Amino acid sequence: VTPLGSHARIFAVVKRIPRGAVATYGDVARIAGLPGQARLVGYALHTLKSGTRVPWHRVINAQGRISLGDRSGGATTQRLRLISEGVIVGGNGRIALGQFRWKKAGRRS
DNA sequence: GCAATGACGCTCT
DNA sequence: CAGAGCGCCATTG
Numbered sequence A: 001v002t003p004l005g006s007h008a009r010i011f012a013v014v015k016r017i018p019r020g021a022v023a024t025y026g027d028v029a030r031i032a033g034l035p036g037q038a039r040l041v042g043y044a045l046h047t048l049k050s051g052t053r054v055p056w057h058r059v060i061n062a063q064g065r066i067s068l069g070d071r072s073g074g075a076t077t078q079r080l081r082l083i084s085e086g087v088i089v090g091g092n093g094r095i096a097l098g099q100f101r102w103k104k105a106g107r108r109s
Numbered sequence B: 001g002c003a004a005t006g007a008c009g010c011t012c013t
Numbered sequence C: 001c002a003g004a005g006c007g008c009c010a011t012t013g
Helices: A006-015 A025-032 A038-047 A074-085
Strands: none
Touching (some): A006 A038, A025 A038
């Protein structure tokens, strides 16, 4: 329906994540219309290019953990940003998904 | 155009 | 709980 690539759709979903909430790759993929393509979400975020203001730091894996590698401190940045939003990250870098997991507001548009 | 790379999720043992 | 294997696709050089 949209000439946009799969990545564009993923970004659109990520952008919809409200502040103080987090979503898992699988959830984002599902909401984006790519069920089972959790990997695509990861790939999409990896290719994320500058200029695209996307709260990618709100996207985490199903384990409630940050998958990113701290290659450029990305993982650290994400953790700090989440905490800065009010998301509580366990000492192990674990996040209480049951408490912060983004719930699709769903419901007409 | 080809080949290589890359932020996952789930199930089973 | 820990480890391993399988399936999926788009972007970049």
